[in-house]
Amino acid sequence: MNARVKAGYSIFLSAIIAVAMQTSVISQEKNSELYVSLKGNDNASGTRELPFRSIQHAVKNAVPGTAIYVHGGVYNESVYVDKSGTSEKYITIQNYPGEKPVLDLKFEKPFGFAIEGSYIIIRGFEIKNVSCDMELKPDIKGNPPSIIGGVMILPPAHHCRIENNLIHHIIGNKKKTPDGIYVENGTDFITIKNNTIHNVAGRTEAMGILACAGEGFLISNNLVYFCDKEGIRIMSRKYDSENTVENNIVLYCHMGISFNSCWSDRKTVGKNNFCGWNWGRGMNPKHTKNVVLEHNTIYGNEEWGIDIHGNGQSTKKDNTNPRVMNNIFSMNSVSWLLLRSQIFSGLADYNFYQYKNGAVLGAFSSEPGDVCYNLNEVREKTKKSKSFVSSCEMHGIAGDPMFTASERFDFRLNASSPAKNAGSDGRDMGVLEEALKSVGADGLYSLAKIPDLGKIKATVESFSSETPEGKAANLVDGNRNSFWEVDCKKDKEKEVIFKFPAEYEIENIIITKYGGGEKYFYKDFELYYLGNSSGDWKKVPPSPEHPFSGFGIIYNGEIWTLPPSIKTQKLKLKIFSSYGETIRIPEILFFKKNK
Template structure:
């Protein structure tokens, strides 16, 4: 478990802007626990692309000047460290007219990733002045991008693009601070955009302040994807964005969609947004959403998938701590919802229009296979069949439990949420957003098999980026900042 130490003390009297910057500097420093790799290449503002890129201490000519030169040079198994400074590199690479920012040429291998890493303990900024994405990957495999601050990028901070004959895969995007991302009205904009990509990991990033045409817009997200599969999104913080994660279209093939776990979502309109429509042949399959903390967000999961040709299936939502919003589904079947804490606006809902009965080939009603072992607050409400013309509303957990199996509720005869309770979860310090559990919390032992419910199964679990905000005494939370 990482600790903020002196950084925590520095945060106490800092402005909101400084809080973000101090947190990221401390975060970057602690993320790189390993020594710098011997034989690596270097980029520095004082370097030259005519150098060999190797350290003079190791007998080389010295660093290159541009990240783009490194991106056109590195091959499998090689690493480049970028030294402190601000880099604005958006011009097309040789032989291309695409203004795509830094664009790696080569892929690594399973045993030899190509790594682009901000030098440990230094602030490395990529800023394209809204001319392009900061990084673009196109038909690339086995690449790692780590430790950068990316700002004033157009379209995305990191854009993994579709269109190549080679599928993007095995990409690791770790410990980046991405903010100030924008593009023109009508575009899809993201901190990280993942199109036609599989078997990749997005971890420990801080992503905020993403806009479309300068506005807070439904097409803006922390991570936005068309057709990603088998992607793990974990230990990130998303805020000041319309959606934290927006999986806009599933893969065409039957593949596991993704695992979204241990993320911190706040100050979003939708923490997670899942979508598909009649023009898409694939469907979302086996998505897992677990161990996330959500607060100050309009929706936890916004499922807008009722128009799919093939019904989405197998959504599992477990061990999340959700403050101030409900859990609702619209286009998934075989949904499992268990071991969650929902308070201050707790509830469960399904939504479907009446035409699911008359247009069964294109309109699918959702169904919940399991809803149980959840802790709710006293304001619990369940609503089944919103917009169906035959909505059923249950204003207490008891009436919901007694309702038995309903249409779109495929639970056993004992009814929904048979083992769920209304209780105070007894958070360590709700006012400081510390949603760990006190020793005497009923949430500690009420879950499946006697385990804990909510995101913090153990109090040393880390939700969000790898530095815990809560050491012996809680540190100040990072406030959303526009800059």
């Protein structure tokens, strides 16, 4: 385990292990199958007829080849896995067929599963309500542990598979960053597949999947949404590695998929991913070498479709040999940003563009002359740039990709689409229909069925103030580059009332961050809903683990889940304090409860 993480969790893990060692280990001959039930007993034999009570005790009795079957019900335990299987005999911890075990940590524990062993499979669990305020032992430098997670894979683990799990409401705080699935440096051959991960919040760097990859990582067929930072981030500084992020759906995160500090001499591949409606960027490769982005559909992102950038230091060759091919960019605020001072030997071609009226197609610096509004300008300006191996988008297409029914979340291409069979490989541009199938836990989603998360169209009914530059209506205009601005010296109320088309049970709210720095951030706010039966404003009670307090530099996030039964047609936001004299909020999004 990483020394910093291991030191921090040693007290917590030792308590778990002590409980697990209270009874003797069963003889290996009887351990091919072990069973766990809420009706079981850890002094029993762990058989189908006499199951254990705790998952941790079953792990203690596991040997290579053991399958641990966990019956349905709610378990309030964190599980530490330091046992290992072999290449031919994995240790599997999974749901009993047809049943759903739930690890509910009640916001009192820092992880669902923590894995240090190898050849391990975790399958078929719901893991929820992970957080931790306990003071854990600091490392030798006095630094407190900083990560909590639904599933954590830690060195020296290798050959682990995390499959078909539902992981949600992983909430950070001032000291700890949450991740749905966290994989530490020093691990290899990790597969993260067919998981659904959502509502990872409470701190700026909250991510659905954070994989600090070694060799042989596969992140595939996951559904990720409602994360304060990236839905998926992969990092790798192992030069001889090759890792793949494919067939994922990432929605309504600050950024969709990030390739950060991937320095492979081979390649890191991102393909057949759907990144939609993220309020920042769809994809964000930065500080990379040999990143290949192909056959992705980047739709409706509010800042950039793809942003390739670094620190601009040419001696470091910060983004070397990126390839952006055969993708569809549709209805993003800006299709892509390629900063030529930070790119070396890059190429973008065979991509399809549908952009909003007046939107910038691409930009190569902040200079006005480096902005492109059509493909001809892209071809001409990249021809003159040393950042690219040749003119970009010589085979690019602009127009309507003709999705089957985007209003019904069906993003297959119509048979007459100009993107059909138009890729460099003779296949369709964008996500391939045959690739994006069986996504998420239980494989419910596909390119023909991108999930509808219940976003509600809202209008601004009234507000306490605005400025000429920052109208209140900008909060719901779908443009993250505009904002609502409040002069805190003049406006003591600092409130706005939203109205919905009908009465809905509001489940999630996203308050996006303004990118101009802390001086524009709010500190504390309250929400009120209008009770239709009484006609009175009622206060929305915040959850103790994720209070309605402001963003700050690294805290407190942008996504909040409201308590059940907040059913209303009007919602009021009231801000109490700020870091500076002016507050700016780009956009607020509302989501109803979906069946």
